Amino acid sequence: MSKKIERAQTGIRIEKRLLKVLKGLAESLDISVGDLIEGIALHSFENKPPFSEETLAKIKQLKSVYDLEWTAEDSHTFKEDQE
Numbered sequence: 001m002s003k004k005i006e007r008a009q010t011g012i013r014i015e016k017r018l019l020k021v022l023k024g025l026a027e028s029l030d031i032s033v034g035d036l037i038e039g040i041a042l043h044s045f046e047n048k049p050p051f052s053e054e055t056l057a058k059i060k061q062l063k064s065v066y067d068l069e070w071t072a073e074d075s076h077t078f079k080e081d082q083e
Contacts, residue, residue, distance in 0.1 A: 007034070015078075017068040024062040029055070 014022075019033075026036045043050035051059065063069070
């Protein structure tokens, strides 16, 4: 059963390499980046892992391709350069 939703257009700022990994993953899953982020958020809100072992392997591959070495712990230390 499909549930009716209402989406809003947003202009979020996100680190470039992280966005590349998300885009690559969304493409491999044949979904939009927005759908991917919605799924990640909804799983996180219920403390459920959002990815299968196969998808985690794909993420690892994409992180390597795009030189993304950060972990969840790093998210608390991000600082943006002020130019």
